[in-house]
Amino acid sequence: MSFSIRKQGDVVVVDVEGQLIVGNRQELKQKVLDELEKGERKFLIDFSQTGYIDSSGLGVLVSLSKKIREQGGELRLANLNDDLKTLFELTKLDTLFQIADTRERALESF
Amino acid sequence: MSFSIRKQGDVVVVDVEGQLIVGNRQELKQKVLDELEKGERKFLIDFSQTGYIDSSGLGVLVSLSKKIREQGGELRLANLNDDLKTLFELTKLDTLFQIADTRERALESF
Amino acid sequence: MEHVRLAVELDIPSDVRYIEDIVAMVTRQCAQLSYAPRQLALNVPVALTEALSNAILYGNRERPDRHVHVRAEVDRERLVVEVSDEGTGFDLETSEIDPTSPENLLREDGRGLFLMRRLMDSVERFDDRGNVIRMTLRRS
Amino acid sequence: MEHVRLAVELDIPSDVRYIEDIVAMVTRQCAQLSYAPRQLALNVPVALTEALSNAILYGNRERPDRHVHVRAEVDRERLVVEVSDEGTGFDLETSEIDPTSPENLLREDGRGLFLMRRLMDSVERFDDRGNVIRMTLRRS
Ligand SMILES: Nc1ncnc2c1ncn2[C@@H]1O[C@H](COP(=O)(O)OP(=O)(O)O)[C@@H](O)[C@H]1O
Ligand SMILES: Nc1ncnc2c1ncn2[C@@H]1O[C@H](COP(=O)(O)OP(=O)(O)O)[C@@H](O)[C@H]1O
Numbered sequence: 001m002s003f004s005i006r007k008q009g010d011v012v013v014v015d016v017e018g019q020l021i022v023g024n025r026q027e028l029k030q031k032v033l034d035e036l037e038k039g040e041r042k043f044l045i046d047f048s049q050t051g052y053i054d055s056s057g058l059g060v061l062v063s064l065s066k067k068i069r070e071q072g073g074e075l076r077l078a079n080l081n082d083d084l085k086t087l088f089e090l091t092k093l094d095t096l097f098q099i100a101d102t103r104e105r106a107l108e109s110f
Numbered sequence: 111m112s113f114s115i116r117k118q119g120d121v122v123v124v125d126v127e128g129q130l131i132v133g134n135r136q137e138l139k140q141k142v143l144d145e146l147e148k149g150e151r152k153f154l155i156d157f158s159q160t161g162y163i164d165s166s167g168l169g170v171l172v173s174l175s176k177k178i179r180e181q182g183g184e185l186r187l188a189n190l191n192d193d194l195k196t197l198f199e200l201t202k203l204d205t206l207f208q209i210a211d212t213r214e215r216a217l218e219s220f
Numbered sequence: 221m222e223h224v225r226l227a228v229e230l231d232i233p234s235d236v237r238y239i240e241d242i243v244a245m246v247t248r249q250c251a252q253l254s255y256a257p258r259q260l261a262l263n264v265p266v267a268l269t270e271a272l273s274n275a276i277l278y279g280n281r282e283r284p285d286r287h288v289h290v291r292a293e294v295d296r297e298r299l300v301v302e303v304s305d306e307g308t309g310f311d312l313e314t315s316e317i318d319p320t321s322p323e324n325l326l327r328e329d330g331r332g333l334f335l336m337r338r339l340m341d342s343v344e345r346f347d348d349r350g351n352v353i354r355m356t357l358r359r360s
Numbered sequence: 361m362e363h364v365r366l367a368v369e370l371d372i373p374s375d376v377r378y379i380e381d382i383v384a385m386v387t388r389q390c391a392q393l394s395y396a397p398r399q400l401a402l403n404v405p406v407a408l409t410e411a412l413s414n415a416i417l418y419g420n421r422e423r424p425d426r427h428v429h430v431r432a433e434v435d436r437e438r439l440v441v442e443v444s445d446e447g448t449g450f451d452l453e454t455s456e457i458d459p460t461s462p463e464n465l466l467r468e469d470g471r472g473l474f475l476m477r478r479l480m481d482s483v484e485r486f487d488d489r490g491n492v493i494r495m496t497l498r499r500s
Binding site for chain 2: 376377379380383398401402405406409410413417459460465466467468469470471472474475478479
């Protein structure tokens with residue numbers, strides 16, 4: 001698993017490559033919090049390269065979403081495959097997050 | 111597994127693709143005997159695409175070698191990888207067959 | 221190949237970094253028996269990750285002298301996975317919350333047992349040798 | 361992943377066309393535990409093919425009502441494969457000839473048990489449930 005993080009316009013775009021699970025979720029959390037600290041406010045996490053996500057990966061997303069909102073920022077998600085969509089639906093987290101089909105749509109929507 | 115058979119000069123060249131084992135050795139035997147029947151006398155079996163060979167595959171090679179020799183013909187083998195070479199050495203069949211490193215050398219040697 | 225049964229059995233130290241490799245091994249066994257793509261990408265890896273991380277974090281409290289034992293048996297009918305830790309066990313019924321209720325939706329934890337139950341056909345607990353969680357999934 | 365054990369267990373009809381798939385499955389398990397390339401390409405597939413074809417052809421005489429049972433257990437130390445047929449068994453010692461002797465070199469048969477012994481670290485026979493051949497190979 002690895003994360004890549006880049007700036008597109010004023011949006012911080014994070015690609016999650018591989019699994020987002022208990023063993024590595026802290027790394028994602030720290031990276032995003034560092035950017036928030038630096039003053040960034042718009043965040044997009046792209047899951048096109050992601051394998052599976054476990055409950056603690058979901059927990060980190062919930063936590064980041066809260067922290068970003070507290071600072072007046074926004075977190076959006078993009079490119080969930082059907083299995084990941086089902087995971088968000090099962091846990092009703094699809095109601096909590098703004099989820100776009102493609103990265104382009106997510107970027108436009110900010 | 112599949113066999114491909116073609117003529118190169120006056121030599122019948124057979125490629126064995128996949129395993130040469132109890133389940134398919136009859137097919138190889140029949141193909142070569144058909145050519146012998148038609149009057150062909152020079153045969154080269156190329157193992158560059160071959161996986162493993164079991165005792166009944168070896169048995170078919172011994173049987174073909176005898177039948178071809180009875181008709182005044184010759185059977186040569188080429189492109190045994192290290193594992194197949196070891197198999198021929200273990201069974202001392204390396205002493206029975208003419209084995210060339212490459213298809214070219216085998217063809218030249220007829 | 222109607223009657224193939226594949227099994228993986230192993231002991232791992234109480235460290236979450238082992239989870240991904242175990243999940244890959246068990247998923248590969250299911251793939252060999254043509255489990256549905258969704259089961260290979262969602263049900264099996266997520267439920268197994270939850271069971272393993274609970275065993276490591278709660279059961280064994282990440283103590284280096286404790287191990288987690290995993291046994292997975294797969295055939296064309298079903299996958300049965302058992303995850304055993306050296307903890308004192310817990311109550312499966314009362315430990316599960318509903319993470320989809322409005323008051324829980326914003327919680328960061330509490331989705332593990334819920335997902336195991338949703339993604340597997342059955343989740344049971346035993347005390348045979350330490351605390352054992354057995355999950356069963358019918359092939360689809 | 362020191363203590364991984366993988367297993368394959370299956371029943372097949374008495375038909376040699378099943379051999380390749382079983383060999384592929386067992387070899388794959390050994391590959392997952394990093395057995396030497398030569399063991400994966402030579403020792404395991406050839407010895408297992410011999411054991412299976414003998415079970416099908418001699419033990420079960422290709423009778424469609426008879427099955428061959430295979431159980432392979434692999435860990436980082438060794439592979440143990442058991443092949444059971446429904447025949448009455450045979451004498452392992454007296455059935456093996458030396459196919460490399462001048463009088464046998466031109467024979468078409470008689471290399472099966474010889475290869476099993478040369479390619480495996482041990483070959484044993486039991487009568488537990490039908491005729492059982494157990495072969496063991498240490499990982500290298
Ligand atoms: N193997 C285990 N040993 C002891 N307690 C466990 C075990 N698995 C789960 N639990 C208990 O069940 C609770 C709920 O677990 P879970 O639904 O996975 O949510 P979370 O792990 O996010 O708390 C845990 O907080 C823990 O108290
Ligand atoms: N599973 C078995 N059941 C009964 N007889 C067997 C079995 N395996 C081997 N044999 C006997 O051992 C002999 C030698 O076997 P093998 O060395 O494999 O050579 P081949 O199969 O070419 O005859 C066989 O001819 C058969 O009589």
